[in-house]
Amino acid sequence: MNDQPHLHETHPEIVKRLRRAEGHLRGVIEMIENGRGCLDIAQQLQAVEKAIGQAKKTLIQDHLDHCLEDVVGVLPRSQRKTIDEFKEIAKYL
Template sequence: MEQPHTHASHPKISARLKRADGHLRSVIEMIDQGRPCVELAQQLQAVESAIRNAKQALIHDHLDHCLGDETSGAVAELKAITRYL
């Protein structure tokens, strides 16, 4: 069995995702309550942004810690372009 792969940033990323999960549950309740579509879209955008930010943090952290010692130009270019995820 593989050992867990964890980084120091994982607890913060997990906390971000838990907040996004709570926010999404709130949006579901808003839908069930019949709230206006504009409000729903705004809140869904916030959830989507929170998840995207968590994903970016995870990928950037992985690159920094798992590929950080690599000095090749290709790795540097990969790290640079992932900033646009």
Template sequence: MKPEFNSTIIKRLRRAEGHLRSIITMLEEGRSNVDVAQQLLAVGNAITNAKRTLVHEHINCCLEVAGPSKIRELQAISKYL
């Protein structure tokens, strides 16, 4: 994977990590379930976007050098979309 994509994924995961920490604090402070649910949605979206970026980059790399084994690898990883 290209370094710029690693950087993008790491940024997204760090954002999710920050949201997750704030959710734990919110729960400890007794914040409303609506507020907590909103933050949980944000964490889920950040992780989904990181996963999508990872899978799309992998697909693009596979297609650049596609051979039979790479096609199978592409099929295997696409189930995570």
């Protein structure tokens, strides 16, 4: 395993989203323990899910945009098509 930190420009944004999800999740647990209504709980669970999903999407896109590009390097346009399509379709994950 590499001992060097692996940091990207988007990592602070990802941490911010995950901390938001963490706060929402703590709130959901508290809501359940306090007997809050299912609709309120479901809304908060949706917020947790969305925050985590956005963090994951940002991380994957960042990896494709930087790490994959570093490995692939400069390619002629004719050879980039598959890589560019892969990066584009990954946005739908």
